[in-house]
Amino acid sequence: MKTSYLKDNLNGIPTIVEPAAGEKLGVAGTAAQIVLKLTSDITKDQFGLYEITLPPGVVGAQLHYHRFMDETFIVKKGQLTVQLNDRSVQLAEGGIAFAPRFTPHGFSNTSSAPVTLYLLFNPGQQREGFFKGLQEILSAQPVNPELFLQLYQKYDSFPVDVHNMLPKQ
Numbered sequence: 001m002k003t004s005y006l007k008d009n010l011n012g013i014p015t016i017v018e019p020a021a022g023e024k025l026g027v028a029g030t031a032a033q034i035v036l037k038l039t040s041d042i043t044k045d046q047f048g049l050y051e052i053t054l055p056p057g058v059v060g061a062q063l064h065y066h067r068f069m070d071e072t073f074i075v076k077k078g079q080l081t082v083q084l085n086d087r088s089v090q091l092a093e094g095g096i097a098f099a100p101r102f103t104p105h106g107f108s109n110t111s112s113a114p115v116t117l118y119l120l121f122n123p124g125q126q127r128e129g130f131f132k133g134l135q136e137i138l139s140a141q142p143v144n145p146e147l148f149l150q151l152y153q154k155y156d157s158f159p160v161d162v163h164n165m166l167p168k169q
Contacts, residue, residue, distance in 0.1 A: 034050055
């Protein structure tokens with residue numbers, strides 16, 4: 001009797017990401033930094049994991065929602081302000097906020113010290129393309145709101161208020 005269909009094919013390739021590893025992207029006009037840790041290509045689009053550092057007073061994203069992905073915020077260092085629907089929550093180190101698809105959310109650093117967090121998108125949907133586009137679009141002055149909105153929509157982000165979608169620094 002042939003039983004090969006009962007056996008698992010053990011050929012997964014693990015990925016190790018050292019603390020300082022990952023492609024680093026800067027955000028024009030701020031000291032904000034995005035580090036691509038586990039990209040959609042690595043995870044076969046199951047999720048994307050990105051490390052974000054926001055200086056004091058910097059908005060990561062205005063209130064928006066996703067149709068096809070969930071977003072999780074995990075605070076590594078400092079304190080993050082997360083807006084969920086109509087309320088704001090202060091997340092301390094180790095705090096986690098989960099924004100399932102169709103949940104309006106935004107985030108910022110309203111504290112007086114830098115904050116470092118992990119953003120987890122599930123599924124990944126090539127989210128790193130969004131961050132690379134963000135770097136390019138925010139480098140142009142003045143920022144073109146139409147291009148910003150196109151980038152948002154291409155990567156499953158929809159501003160709750162298109163008149164208040166650009167990040168404020």
